[in-house]
Amino acid sequence: MLRVLINQIRFTALQAIFLVAFLAAILAFLVISQSIRQLGRFGAIDNLGTIMVVAVIRELGPLLTALIVVSRSGTAIAAEMATNRVMGEVTALEAMGIDPYIYLVLPRMLGAIVSVATLMVVFDAVALTSGFVAAATTGMSLTRYTGIVLKTLSAGDVWLTLVKGIFFGAAVAVFCSYHGLAVKAGPTEIPQAVTRGVVATIVAIFIMSALFVVIAT
Amino acid sequence: MPEVAGTPPLVYRDVPLLGRPDRLFNLTLQPGEVVAAVGEENSGVEVLGDLALGLVAPASGAVEVFGLPIAALSYYDLLVFRRRLGYLPPGDGLLQNLSLRDNVALPVRFATDHRLREVDAKVTQLIEDFRLRAIAGLRPAQANEEDRRRAAAARAVALDPKLVVLELPFVGLTSRAAMDLLERVSKNEQGGRRTVLLTSRDLTPSVRGLVSRAVRVVDGVASEDVK
Numbered sequence: 001m002l003r004v005l006i007n008q009i010r011f012t013a014l015q016a017i018f019l020v021a022f023l024a025a026i027l028a029f030l031v032i033s034q035s036i037r038q039l040g041r042f043g044a045i046d047n048l049g050t051i052m053v054v055a056v057i058r059e060l061g062p063l064l065t066a067l068i069v070v071s072r073s074g075t076a077i078a079a080e081m082a083t084n085r086v087m088g089e090v091t092a093l094e095a096m097g098i099d100p101y102i103y104l105v106l107p108r109m110l111g112a113i114v115s116v117a118t119l120m121v122v123f124d125a126v127a128l129t130s131g132f133v134a135a136a137t138t139g140m141s142l143t144r145y146t147g148i149v150l151k152t153l154s155a156g157d158v159w160l161t162l163v164k165g166i167f168f169g170a171a172v173a174v175f176c177s178y179h180g181l182a183v184k185a186g187p188t189e190i191p192q193a194v195t196r197g198v199v200a201t202i203v204a205i206f207i208m209s210a211l212f213v214v215i216a217t
Numbered sequence: 218m219p220e221v222a223g224t225p226p227l228v229y230r231d232v233p234l235l236g237r238p239d240r241l242f243n244l245t246l247q248p249g250e251v252v253a254a255v256g257e258e259n260s261g262v263e264v265l266g267d268l269a270l271g272l273v274a275p276a277s278g279a280v281e282v283f284g285l286p287i288a289a290l291s292y293y294d295l296l297v298f299r300r301r302l303g304y305l306p307p308g309d310g311l312l313q314n315l316s317l318r319d320n321v322a323l324p325v326r327f328a329t330d331h332r333l334r335e336v337d338a339k340v341t342q343l344i345e346d347f348r349l350r351a352i353a354g355l356r357p358a359q360a361n362e363e364d365r366r367r368a369a370a371a372r373a374v375a376l377d378p379k380l381v382v383l384e385l386p387f388v389g390l391t392s393r394a395a396m397d398l399l400e401r402v403s404k405n406e407q408g409g410r411r412t413v414l415l416t417s418r419d420l421t422p423s424v425r426g427l428v429s430r431a432v433r434v435v436d437g438v439a440s441e442d443v444k
Contacts, residue, residue, distance in 0.1 A: 083313070092310030095270050096324045096372070097300035099293075103327065 004104075008111025012073040013118050020068055020119045021126045027064065028056055028127035032134035040138070049148035052131050057157055059209065061123045066168040066205045069116050070198055074176040077108055078197035081180025082190040090181065100181075109173035116172065117165025124161060160216065167208050175201040224284030226380040226412040227269055231278035234261030234268075234437035241278060244432060244439050248379075249410035251403050251427060255417050256434035262416045263307075265434075266384040269414065270304055271295045282380065300328040303373035303381035303402070303411075307388075309365045311357040317368040318344060318353035324375045339375070347371040347401060362389045370402050377406045383415040392423045399427050 035051045084090050093100045135145045179197035183189045227246040234242045246252050256262030267273040268280045274288035311320045322340040344353050347367045387395040405411050432439040
């Protein structure tokens with residue numbers, strides 16, 4: 001089980017770091033570049049921190065990270081579970097007295113939670129750095145940028161990121177595993193199970209995101 | 218879930234294998250017996266394993282394993298109870314992402330409190346007994362059918378069960394390989410005999426020599442002794 005957990009973290013987090021970092025850098029660069037241009041026209045450049053923290057760190061970062069994990073690992077989890085079911089491996093586990101939910105689902109859930117939470121932290125770090133690069137192109141100093149961002153960024157944002165990581169990661173594993181294990185008919189049902197799992201996870205993540213906003217406010 | 222002392226290892230009592238109340242299946246396995254249930258496709262023989270393991274519940278009648286009505290157990294009691302049984306599903310049921318060795322080790326790792334060293338020793342012994350040493354590191358997809366079946370059989374007896382259920386264990390095997398498999402499965406770790414129920418479409422004469430009893434299942438009923 002430990003090996004499955006480590007493999008899950010390796011595939012879900014480690015192998016996705018560059019993709020997450022790349023997208024975080026592009027997103028933050030675009031958002032900050034556009035924001036500086038527009039805010040500068042109204043002399044409201046100090047609101048840059050609010051945009052960075054509220055839009056990128058609190059909302060888009062967790063959402064985008066979760067979507068990347070769903071598209072990479074959620075599909076893999078659903079397909080793997082469905083294959084396990086079709087190949088009779090789930091029945092074989094039950095026949096050996098091994099709970100398939102403990103053996104198959106639990107390590108994937110723990111792996112997804114650790115991975116999503118970690119990737120969200122990576123996303124935030126890269127986005128903040130990239131945001132500075134965008135700001136620097138307009139002549140903003142590091143001290144000013146840091147001051148503007150830190151004025152809005154709080155410890156609560158860090159906790160919120162971790163809590164979102166736990167919930168979003170669990171959603172990826174639970175929904176994709178559920179739809180994968182629900183396969184009955186045969187191999188032709190596997191792609192349908194993957195689609196169902198991914199769609200359900202995306203819907204769940206958006207709903208949870210909205211709930212977090214409601215709860216946080 | 219203690220077993221009831223002095224009871225047969227496996228009893229099917231008035232079970233409608235095909236869901237027809239007029240076709241009831243009865244079979245009792247005595248300790249140490251190797252019983253073959255031979256039947257065509259859709260004869261009902263294909264559900265005997267699932268019933269014995271409690272994977273499906275009989276519509277009526279009873280299936281008793283070591284005296285316990287297995288269908289009455291809760292899901293988690295069933296999981297624990299099944300650790301006393303060995304099971305070789307149709308095909309092999311090996312986990313594709315594990316090596317053959319890890320597949321054999323699976324029940325020992327998860328269903329016992331053995332230490333890592335004890336698990337390794339036990340698995341190494343099973344690998345030797347079932348002649349898997351040369352291919353133990355392969356994944357199931359890299360091994361041939363006979364090797365996969367032997368690995369699945371080694372896994373089935375990994376916890377030294379008193380009762381083993383083998384579903385279509387000889388499909389695709391030569392007579393010699395089938396005999397070898399059955400001989401190894403039917404001997405327990407102390408050299409005594411395990412109780413074995415095997416299902417098959419047909420029995421070769423060489424395998425017939427190894428079974429204590431063979432019943433033909435026709436339309437859900439054990440109709441005759443074919444040995």
